[in-house]
Amino acid sequence: MPVLPPHHPITNSMNLIDKNNPLLAKIFETINNSPEKIITFAEYMNLCLYDPEYGYYNSAKIIIGNQGDFFTSSSLSSDFGELLAIQLEEFWQVLGKPSNFKLVEMGAGNGNLALTIINYLFNHYPNFASNIEYIIIEKSQTLKVKQQQLFSDNLANTIQIKWEDWDSIPDNSIIGCFFSNELVDAMPVHLIRYSHKKLEEIYLTEKGNQLLIKYDSLSSQDIYNYFEILDINFDKNIYPDDYHTEVNLNAIDWLSQVFTKLKQGYLLTIDYGYTAKKYYHPQRSQGTLKCYYQHRHHHNPYVNIGSQDITSHVNFTALEKYGELLGLSNLAYTKQALFLMSLGLGDRLSELSDGKMSLRKILQRREELHNLINPEGLGNFGVLLQTKNLTTIQSQFSLQGFY
Ligand SMILES: C[S@@+](CC[C@H](N)C(=O)[O-])C[C@H]1O[C@@H](n2cnc3c(N)ncnc32)[C@H](O)[C@@H]1O
Incomplete structure (x- = not known):
């Protein structure tokens, strides 16, 4: 598979691969039904990942884990879920053990x-519980x-679990x-591209059954505002020409939805990402967009359409700054390795030397645990904790995962 930078135009050979791809046909239809006959990359990515019929996350191909793409x-x-559960229980204690405490998992894979x-x-x-x-x-x-299906097969207890949409959760209802x-x-x-001293956005259009890239002015004032709020100034003459990056406006909408639904409590976000300074560093000139296909990653979102994952790093500063503007407090930020170690991953590692397991099992367990704290992998993920309507005493509580 050719590995091309994200802004590289589609070539004929790629189109041959995708000739009979029903998702590509749907993307062309969406483009042709739009007033200007173009869609933003964000709209394109949304179709690639979430089209109800052919999007990657809605297809039979989506398997998360060793058998899947990532x-x-x-x-x-x-281990990850068990250690996280310890932290969630502590949140409940800090809030005074309310009887109507809700755990809301978003994007449960x-x-x-x-x-x-x-x-x-x-x-x-x-x-x-x-x-x-x-x-x-x-x-x-x-x-x-x-x-x-997983829950109907395995749930051997009485915890209430339900699936909701944002609209079905009343505002200010979640403690x-x-x-x-x-x-x-x-x-x-x-x-986004910075070229010839101005910001442009990447759009997709169609010509003669080919998907083509088009650069044009930004689709929304919100993108200019985003850079302003984050204090990222492209006029400073420090950015190289043809600098590519991303802006996740969906994350801001999502944050605002969480804020609206949360009455009192926590927002815990675990993901890979950077601060805004690192994210928009002039040397990161090709951005952070990555695709995952059969456990390999590359930078071309225009191949394997609907069959590969497309991701970008999280801008944690954006979550913090926009969170504050909404009325959330930024309580703590740490790395996954430290978070899990504080919650007891170290004890799990020590237990491996108590002589109760076979050598094979010890090696397997050690690898599983090390993977979660690997500083070059999952251990380097960010763990951001934001809160709403906590009392001063509740905010000052020293939480186990954030020692
Ligand atoms: C990369 S997977 C992670 C799955 C899971 N959390 C895990 O750790 O294995 C992303 C998940 O988020 C879901 N998702 C993406 N955008 C979403 C949104 N706006 N609201 C709810 N779920 C979303 C996807 O369908 C998928 O289940």
């Missing part, structure tokens, strides 16, 4: 994380069905914790 912390072993958390809470924190309702918000209908693992990196982004 794995996540929760698909490696149950194959449902493994939810199942692990629920089972762990039931076995280790029955008091908490009997006081919660577990809600999943999932954009992909295919994954929602998979999650429901509890909204949380996600690798949700924000899966949101469609706007692709």
